[in-house]
Amino acid sequence: MADTGRAGRVRLERRLTVARHGADLLDRKQRILADELERLKIVASHSDARWQDLAAVAATWLRRAAALDGRAQIAATAPRVPARVEVTWGGAMGVAFPLEASGMSIPPTTAGGSSALSFAVAAHAEALEAAVEQAVATRAVQLVSAELAATRSRLHAVEKRWIPRLEDRLMAIRRALDALELEESLRLRWAAGAAGADARPSVRSEGS
Known part of the structure; x- marks a missing residue:
């Protein structure tokens, strides 16, 4: 049912209040997420740098182990089950x-090989931990970035489309009600004037 008349004006005023409150909440959410994203990006940058450094060290020791022990010994040293980690x-x-x-x-890992292979195993274990930390930080940035983008989109829709549309409709109803009230006022004044004219006694001329 279209919003018309005084009841429609009240409904639109309430909807406009809700829309403005929603915009305030979305704006607050946007600011909090933006701050959190900035923090997470710093964490991700640090974890990425650490992972890159440790991966380079592990690669260096792997090359040395390959030169001393050969790929067959390296493959034999590898664990037979995957690593496990808990994510909070x-x-x-x-x-x-x-x-x-x-x-x-x-x-x-299976014992054996040169000291270079032992260092390579230790270096890869440390690099793996850093890689997991970097993956966690990167995923956090992705999720918060996506939510921040969605929040900004919703806020834009509320501020630029929903609220202006409600304001325009409310203004139209207010103008219509003002015109109606003016018309009623003029009609009442006209009716009062007409009634006063009818109530005045007629004056008869002399000699009639």
């Missing part, structure tokens, strides 16, 4: 994202 999740303003990785369990 957190959240901000309704969006969940991973916070940190902990409790990493790296299976033991």
